[in-house]
Amino acid sequence: MPAVQETVDRVRAIDVDQYKYGFETTIEMEKSERGISEDVIRFISAKKDEPAWMLEWRLDAYRRWQTMKEPNWARVSYDRIDYDQLYYYAAPKRNAAASLDEIDPEILKTYEKLGIPLREVELLEGIAPQNRVAVDAVFDSVSVATTFKAELAKAGVIFMPISEALREHPELVRKYLGSVVPVTDNFFATLNSAVFSDGSFVYIPPGVRCPMELSTYFRINERDTGQFERTLIIADKGSYVSYLEGCTAPKRDDNQLHAAVVELVALDDAEIKYSTVQNWYPGDNEGRGGIYNFVTKRGDCRGANSKISWTQVETGSAITWKYPSCILRGDNSRGEFYSIAVSNGMQQVDSGTKMIHLGKNTTSRIISKGISAGRSQNTYRGLVSAHKKAKGARNFTNCDSLLIGDQCGAHTVPYIESKNASAVFEHEATTSKISEDQMFYCQSRGLTEEEATALIVNGFVRDVLQQLPMEFAVEAQKLISISLEGSVG
C-alpha cells in the first residue's frame, strides 16, 4: 500500500512527540545504595519493617538468583543490564501515608497530571457510585496512597500495599506468596523475589463481589532505578474482583528495568478479571531509552469452576517480555487472555500467554492482536498444553498480526501440546496488511486515508477492547491511535 510507505518516516518520528507522560517529578528521594547485595536486601526489608521470615525468603531468593542466567530465548535484543549499577529501592522522603495531606504535593501533582484521582472526595462528587475505582498509587518503590480502603474493608475486602499486608496480614501473605510464581521460577521473578518493594495485595472474602473496581497505578520516576513491584490477589470461594493496572515513566535516554511479579489465586467458583494498560516510556525513535518491561504474571485457577481473565493493551516499553498465564487446576475452570500489542519506533515486544490445562473440562481462550509499525518487532509466543488427566480440555486460540510499513516484523511462536485425546485444541493465526479493498471501501465513503486506517485497526482489535472495563476501553482506544499516529489517524 503506497500510502503506508509514505508514512513510514512520519511513523518514525512519533514516539518522541507523542508520549504524554514523559515528565519528571523533582522530589527528595531516599534510596538504597547502588547495586544489589545482602545488605541492600536487609535495608529494604528493614525499611518495610518486615517479619523475619520475609527477610529470609528474600535472601534465599537472592542467593538462588546469583546462580541463575538471564534468559535469552525471547526475540528481543538489548545491551547487557548492569545489575550493580541500579538502585533497587527509591522512595519519596515525605511519605507518611497516614493521610493525603501529608503526601508530598509534588506527588499529588504528578498523579493529577497523569489523570489518576487520589482524593476520594473529588471522586465522589458527581460520579455515580458504581463507576468508582479504588486506586493504589505506587511511586518508584513505595505505595504513596491507597483510596477507599475503609469502604472496602466494610465489605471485608483487603486492598492495601503488599508491604502493609505483610505487617497486618502476615499469615495470608505467607500462605499465598510464591505459591503461583515460585521463587526460582525464572531469572527476573527470582530477582523480584529478592528485592520487591511495593505492589498491591488484594483479598476478597468468600462470596463477596468486590463493590468497586480496584486498580494500581505504577509510576517510575527516579533515574537509574528499577521498579520491582509484587502484586498478589486472592479471590476466595465464590468471590469476584476486577482489577486494573496502569503504568507510565519519564522520558530518559537510558533504559530502566521494571521486573514485576503478579500472582493471582482463584479458589472455588471465584473469578478474577485483570486488565492492564501498559504505557511505559517506549524510548525515542532511535531506540534510545525506554523501559525494559520484564514481567512474570500468572494466575492459578486453584478451585473448581474458577475463572481468570487477563486483558492487556501493550503500547509502551522499549522491550516487553511478558506472558500472563493461567494454570487451570480446578475442574471446569476457565482461563482467558485478550491482548493487543502495538509496537512502533524501535520497540520490541515478545509477549503471549500460557494456558496449562490440568483439571477436567477446563477451557481457555486466547485472542491476541499484534500491530507492528515503524521498525519494531512484535512477537506472539504462547503455550497451550493439556495434561493426561485434563479430560475434555478445550482451547481456542486466534492470533492475528497486522503490519504497517515494511521495516517492521511480526512473528508468531505458538506451542500446542496435547497429551490426551479428549482435549480439543484449535489454533489459527494470520498475518496481513490492511486490505486495499477495505481501505478503498472506507475512502470511497469519504474517510481520509488515516481515518480509514484507524477505523480498520479499531475493528481489528475490537474483540479485545470489548473485554476491557468501560473506562479502560476508552483509554486504550485513545492509546492505540496515539501509538500509531503518523501511520493512522
Next chain:
Amino acid sequence: MADVTPLRTAAETGLSKLFEVRRLKLPGAAIAREEAFRYFEAMGLPHRRVEAFKYTDLRAALREAAPPAEAPADAAAREAVAAARGFAGLDAARISFVNGHLVGGASDLAGLPAGVAVVPLSAALTNGDPLLAHLAPVAQSRENPIYQLNAAFMADGAVIRVAAGAKVERPLHLRFVGTGREAFSTATRVLVVVEAGAEVTVLETHEGPDGVAYQPNDALDVVVAEGGRFLHSRLNAEGDAAVALSTVSARLGAGAHIETVNLVLGAVLSRHQLYLHFAGENATATVNGATMLRDGQLADSTLLADHAAVGGVSREQFKTVIDGDATGVFQGKIIVQQLAQKTDGKMKSDCLLLTDEGQMMNKPELEIFADDVVCGHGATCGAPDEDLLFYLMARGLPRPEAESLLVQAFLGEAIEAVSHAGARAALIGEIEAWLARRG
C-alpha cells in the same frame, strides 16, 4: 541453558571414534567432511534443551552410534531389493540403494528416461563432479546437526541432472533398502538438479528389517532452476526399531515449483526435516505430510520455508493420526524476508488422537518482515468427531470401520496433492493396509 556443554554421551564419543576411522576412507574432500563433523561435534547430539529438538530428544534416543554399513555382496543386495515392496507396482526407472550404497546391478541406470543423467555420489565425489557445487542448497540446513552429520559420513547416493526443458514422464524411483541383523548406520545424499523448464517426478521409499536398531540418515538436496518442476513422493516404511533421520533441502528459482509429500509409517523414531528456500520470484511449493503412528513411535516433521523473493506461494499441510502411546511432532516455520513482498503462505497441522495415550506437539511459527503478505497457520488436535462416527454407524458401519473411513478421509487431504496418479494410489494403499492391520 542451551550453552551449557554437558558430558558427552556414549553415542557422541562413538561417533567421534567412527569419524576418525572413516574420514580418510570416504570419497571426496576430507576437509569438507572434517568441517561438517566439527560442527556436529561442537553441538553434540541435539536434546530437548535445543529449541529445534524440544520434542525429539536425539541424545536420549540414540544410545549408541551404530557402525556404518559396508557395501553388501551383490547377491545379498539383489535379494534385499527384490523383497522391497514400496511403489513396487509402478512403472519407474529404479535406482536402488542397499545399506546406503548404490547397487548398479539392481538399478535401471542404463534405461533412464531421456534428459536424465545419474552418477553415483561416490563416483561424483571422487571425480569432483562440477554439479557438486549445488550441494547443501539452503543455508539454514547447514546449521542443523543431523544434516551436518550426514555431510560428514555420506558414503554414497546419487547426483541426478534433469536437462533443461526435459519433461520426464516416467518417474525415477529411489529405493532405499536396509538389510542385516545387527545395528548399522547409513548416510546417503542424493542431489537432484532440475534445470530451467525441466520437470521430473521422484519417488522415494525407505524400508528395512524389523527388530534391528539401524540408523539411517538420508539427505536429499534439490535445486530447481527457473520454471522447473520437481514432484516428489516419499514413503517411510522403515523397520520398527529404526531411528530414521532425513532432510530435504530445496532451493527454488524464479517460477519454480516443488511438490513434496511424505507418508510416515515406520521407525520407532523418525525426524523428517524440510528446508525450502524461495530464491526466485513467484516460486511455489506444496509441502504435505501424512503420519500414522502406533504404540511407542515418535515422528517429527520439521519444516522451514524461507521466502526470500517476491510473490512466493507456499502451502503446507500436515496430518497426523496417533493410535496408542505414540507421539507426533510438527514444527513449521514460515519466514518472509523483507524483500519477499506479496508472499502467500499457509501452513496447517491437524492431528487425530484415536486413543487417550497419544500425544501431539504442534509448533507452527511465522516470522514476517514484509508488510504486503498474506500468511497464516492453523493447528488442531482432537479425537474423531463423535457426530461423524454416529452418522456412519447409523448407516450400518461398525465403529472400527467408521473410524477407518474417517481416518482415510482425514489423511486423504494430504495425499490428494500428489500429482502422479500411480504414486497417489500407492500411498492410499499403504494407508489402507495400516488401517487393516489395526483391525
